Amino acid sequence: MSPEPTRNAPNGRAVEVHTPTPITLAPVVPVQLDNVPTVASVVLPDGRVVTGYAVEPAKTEPVAAKPAVSRAAVNVALGGIGFLAVCGGLLLLTTFITALTALITQLITLTAVIFGGWIAVQVFSASGRREGTTVNIRKAVFKRSHFHR
Template sequence: MNEPTAYGRPAGHERAAVEVHHPTPLAPVLPAAPLVPVQPGTIPAVTSIVLPDGRVVTGYALEPAKPEPVVAKPVVSRVAVNIALGGIGFGAVCGGLVLLTTFIAALAALIHQLIILAAVIFGGWVAVQVFSASGHRGGTTVNIRKAVIKRNKFYG
């Protein structure tokens, strides 16, 4: 009796007939009574409506939902405007940086030339001091005569 059938279930456990229940459709609702406007911040009054078939529906009167106003989209997106303004600013900064680097290079060349000029002037002054033909203004004069050096001794 508990032997499996062709469907894998034991015999004797067959299903009963299935009853199908179909829902009864509702009658279409006729337009309801007009709603009373309610001021914001107050509790709306409870409203009862009698339907044509005699049923009474009770509830709060609600205002119909208002769609949000459509915001006009700009012709050009803000991202594109920001990118364009950033490009203009970057171009202005690059021009200033080119001028700044040019100024720094010119200043470095000027300092280099001033150092060379100072070296030439100072070197000329030193050369004039060393090789001047003017007389001695002081110091010790040493006269060197014929001297004889014998066995690492100086005989003057």
């Protein structure tokens, strides 16, 4: 808009007049729509005519089928299987430790028996030898708490 020169109004005041600038529009190109529905007209029994677009019924989204078993139940079952596997392993571990303890106990007992037998043989076989000094205690006389030979 461009202002025009000031004019005097009848009451003596100055008035500024504006003249609008025309807007040039871009050329309009008609658009051809391929999927515009056709208009249908229906004649009612009383003679009135109703015109409008045919509306297709709304399609519902298919509902995702829920699994027969919930995820929580599956997780609990898998946790139970894992727990049983761990318990089985612990049972095998305790069984192994028990068997190892029994083996060590038997080895210690066997060693004691063999070593004790060897000591017994050494003690009892020494009395059969004729080496060393033999003292005949029967001829000794005990007087006044002194030992005489």
